[in-house]
Amino acid sequence: MNRLLGYWLLALPASFAFADSPPWEDLPAGPGRELTYGICSACHSMQIVRQQGLTRDAWADTLDWMTEEQGMAELTGDPREQILDYLSTAFSPERPNYEPTEAQ
């Protein structure tokens, strides 16, 4: 039953289907994107992340603040490095991906 629904989803027009394009694909491509999406979007939408343009140090401070003050589980080792690599590349002070949203 579910498998059938899954196939049907793939056949939907592109504007409705997303089973073949998960939500993290809205973020700029790069190693660590999926992990970053998973950790950050557990609490808040990625829109606040997309607005930032921070150095690796500032991103590291941000993750520490998330753990110390905002209830995020402690991130260490390789996952932390992956997330820091991703954030400091996609959302660096040069703001390669910053697009202010338009008023509705």
Added chain:
Amino acid sequence: MPSTKRSLAKRERGLAELYAADPERADALVFGRRTDRSRRGFLKGAGLATMAAALGAPVVFWRRLPAGLIPAALAEGLEGFVIDGKDGLRVLGDRPVNAETPAHLLDDDITPMARHFIRNNGIPPANVDAASWRLTVDGEVETPLTLSIDDLRRDFQIVDLQLQLECGGNGRASFNPPARGNQWTVGAVGNAQWSGVRYRDVIRAAGLKENTAVYTGHYGADTHLSGQPGKIPISRGIPISKALEPHTLIAFEMNGEPIHPMNGAPLRVVAPGWPGSCSQKWLTRIWVRDQVHDGPKMTGSSYRVPAYPVAPGQKVPDAALRIIEAMPVKSLITYPRSGFELQTGQQTLEVRGHAWAGEAEVETLDVTIDFGATWLRAELDLPPNKYAWQRWRARLEFPVAGYYEVWARATDTNGMMQPFAIDWNPKGYLNNSLHRIAVRVAA
């Protein structure tokens, strides 16, 4: 890359539009989901596995998921995101909700409810029923009180005041290097008419211990983004001197109506002229403290600026930061909208806007059309009451066709003037640099 972005935007719009048109049909179309008469859960599990696959994780409380609710994890696109009772706002984020108002939609003297910005730190309470709401006042008082909103209305004088509220981070988007936080441009400010009781009357009714009371601590009914029970998203406060200022209110109406749910219904603090975070929304408790309040976002680097001037990008230790009190002098051009074009043969234009100045009053407002070489004094109204923003207007003459910028610059009664450049600070607060709009005069 641009084409990818366009198609993603289209896809996001598609999902949001589908849910906006008919949420339950969208459930069925997208996930194959159906619900029973409770309108929660998944009838016979239909659609559950599909949704879990799309979300990348099982839906733990799937039996409670309401019908027609677009899963938040998939609702990342903002194109279809609508906030009931708000109109024309620029949405910075939907979880938490943060939205500002474009300058040209702030032209009203009294900001309509639909155009008042939203700054949330957590998840607003689901139940904002005024009849059952309770406010507790405790700490450095002789007699702790628990009051209903009816008690407030019955036992205290009700006052109506136009009060300007501005987010401490308004203008952060212009910081370079960028500062962390919501990238507000100019529109995290509003001037509604607030009705409520004086804050000081309430804490004095509880027997304020004026010798030991130092600061207040505010608590609201919003919950933390992490979902951790009991974790507080934000609890800030004000010095007792500000709490005793007669324009500081505990408000229950906004423009003569119940407060908008996103603006703190049914009860909030309005501590005008100070960062908006001093004006706790969904207010449930005032804890009078014998020390500076130390709740979440009172400490560390939150709502603080360096005690001394710093270079852009400079690291500043927390110990060198000071709590922001009054907001600085500032103004907006609310007419015309930036990009306005004067038609051929027309060379005069009335421009107008508002100006405000934290604890002070605005004394003069000057405008320039030649990048600051010469300035013209605008007509400036007195505020209807202290802490209301002030209307200004000026009639401009453009000598020849071409491209112009109109800049506005307010000066307050303390002689403080809006700067051209930004006084950079690590968290991107207090940007009161002058507002600029573009005007073209057609040949």
